[in-house]
Amino acid sequence: MRxxxxxxxxxxxxVWITDxxxxxxxxxxxxxxxxxxxxxxxxxxxxxxxxxxxxxxxxLWIHDCLAQLGAEVVVVxxxxxxxxxxxxxxTDKADAKILCELLRIxxxxxxxxxxxxxxxxxxxxxxxxxQLIRTRTQLCNTVRALLRQEGVRxxxxxxxxxxxxxxxxVPAYEHPHVAVIVKAYAPAFASLTASLRELNQELKQRAGxxxxxxxxxxxxxxxxxxxxxxxxxxxxxxxxxxSRKLVSYAGLAPSVRQSGERANYGPIxxxxxxxxxxxxxxIAHLIANDQRGPAxxxxxWFLKVARRRGKKTALVALARxxxxxxxxxxxxxxxxxxxxxxxxxx
Numbered sequence: 001m002r003x004x005x006x007x008x009x010x011x012x013x014x015v016w017i018t019d020x021x022x023x024x025x026x027x028x029x030x031x032x033x034x035x036x037x038x039x040x041x042x043x044x045x046x047x048x049x050x051x052x053x054x055x056x057x058x059x060l061w062i063h064d065c066l067a068q069l070g071a072e073v074v075v076v077x078x079x080x081x082x083x084x085x086x087x088x089x090x091t092d093k094a095d096a097k098i099l100c101e102l103l104r105i106x107x108x109x110x111x112x113x114x115x116x117x118x119x120x121x122x123x124x125x126x127x128x129x130x131q132l133i134r135t136r137t138q139l140c141n142t143v144r145a146l147l148r149q150e151g152v153r154x155x156x157x158x159x160x161x162x163x164x165x166x167x168x169x170v171p172a173y174e175h176p177h178v179a180v181i182v183k184a185y186a187p188a189f190a191s192l193t194a195s196l197r198e199l200n201q202e203l204k205q206r207a208g209x210x211x212x213x214x215x216x217x218x219x220x221x222x223x224x225x226x227x228x229x230x231x232x233x234x235x236x237x238x239x240x241x242x243s244r245k246l247v248s249y250a251g252l253a254p255s256v257r258q259s260g261e262r263a264n265y266g267p268i269x270x271x272x273x274x275x276x277x278x279x280x281x282x283i284a285h286l287i288a289n290d291q292r293g294p295a296x297x298x299x300x301w302f303l304k305v306a307r308r309r310g311k312k313t314a315l316v317a318l319a320r321x322x323x324x325x326x327x328x329x330x331x332x333x334x335x336x337x338x339x340x341x342x343x344x345x346x
Contacts, residue, residue: 002044004051004071005100007092008032008058014092015040016100019047027093032058034065045070052103054078055112063114073114080109115235122206122232126225129199130275136192143168143185150178165189203228216326218335220295221286226279230326233276237331243324250276252320268316277319284318297341298322 002025004017009032017026017040025044030036041049049071053062059075066073081099102108115123140159147154150173158164165186173179207213207224216227233249240246247253251272270277287295288302288311298318306314329336 001048001050003100003104004041004044004049005096005103006037006051006053006062007096007099008053008056008062009092010058013037014096016093016096017041017044018100018104020104022101022104027097029092032062034061037062037065038069041066041069041071050074050103052076052099052108054081054099060114060120074103074108075112075114076108077112113235113239115232119232119235122203122228125199125203125206126229126232126275129196129203129225132192132196132199136189136196139185139188139192143182146178146181150174159189162190162193212330215329215333215335219322219326219329220290220292220298220336221283222326226283229276229279230323233273234327234330237327240327243327246323246327247320249273250280250319250323252277252281252316252323280322281315281319283322284315287318287322288315294336294338297338301341 001020002017003020004015004026007014007016011032012029013032014029015026015037016024018024026040028040030040041051050073051066051071052074053059053066053076055075055077063073063075076099081102099108144154144159147168152171165182168182169179169186204224207228210231212231213224213227216222216230217224234240234246240249244253248269249272251270251274252268254268284302287298290299298321301321302314302318305317309317325336325341
């Protein structure tokens with residue numbers, strides 16, 4: 001058996017390969033290119049080859065490149081590889097050597113899940129959508145602040161439509177530059193809105209091919225984007241052995257400091273998929289203010305926790321519970337049933 005590792009960098013990466021006894025066979029820098037990586041690892045395939053790489057922005061294509069070659073590729077969280085993260089002698093060579101040795105002696109932390117092609121595609125589309133919304137919001141806020149200097153105060157959603165922007169082009173402002181700026185920004189808003197519409201349509205089409213989306217939408221306040229965000233993050237629900245694992249993956253688990261028999265619980269870890277955390281905490285906000293039937297048991301539970309722990313803590317707790325319910329639904333294939341939550345509370 002041969003063991004290898006790659007310390008990935010943008011232009012040149014460092015490769016380390018050893019045999020079963022730990023004897024160094026290769027230790028050199030190579031271009032971070034598909035052919036270069038395959039060329040250096042290919043001669044060792046006949047012995048059986050296992051390669052460790054750290055998670056990063058180039059991980060997915062390198063993982064696919066080496067897996068297609070026939071190697072077993074292990075992706076690890078660099079923050080959990082303490083020997084590398086805490087090393088004072090930090091070089092590409094040293095990092096690759098330590099990573100390879102930890103792989104050889106089976107001392108690496110639990111591997112990072114490598115998402116399927118569909119999950120990768122969905123994550124990219126959702127991320128692009130978030131970026132468009134963020135850019136459009138910044139543009140609207142800039143114009144809103146500019147108009148406020150002119151004494152013009154817009155309602156909360158006063159810049160959300162093309163019609164509203166057209167209305168802004170009509171008035172004669174006290175300072176001519178305001179009209180120039182509004183006129184320059186209006187096409188940008190229209191373009192961003194059109195791009196956002198295209199992405200929403202693509203996401204809607206993809207949702208139509210996945211029955212899990214309609215299943216999750218039976219939960220109160222869960223719409224298309226919330227359902228797709230969870231599906232893209234989870235990818236395969238069977239990889240979570242418990243709901244606690246999913247909660248931790250979303251960064252909603254409380255941080256713990258333990259010494260002896262004493263354990264102190266602090267704020268949430270915020271590790272994991274931030275977009276999953278953001279979306280489902282927002283759903284918790286909506287449910288906390290929803291008095292309709294399907295959300296009633298969840299809201300009652302939220303109010304009970306809020307009286308004891310405060311609203312902020314209760315919202316996070318509700319988000320955790322929502323993810324727990326969602327995971328159970330994905331596993332069972334059964335729609336949301338508020339009566340089950342009532343029976344549990346009783």
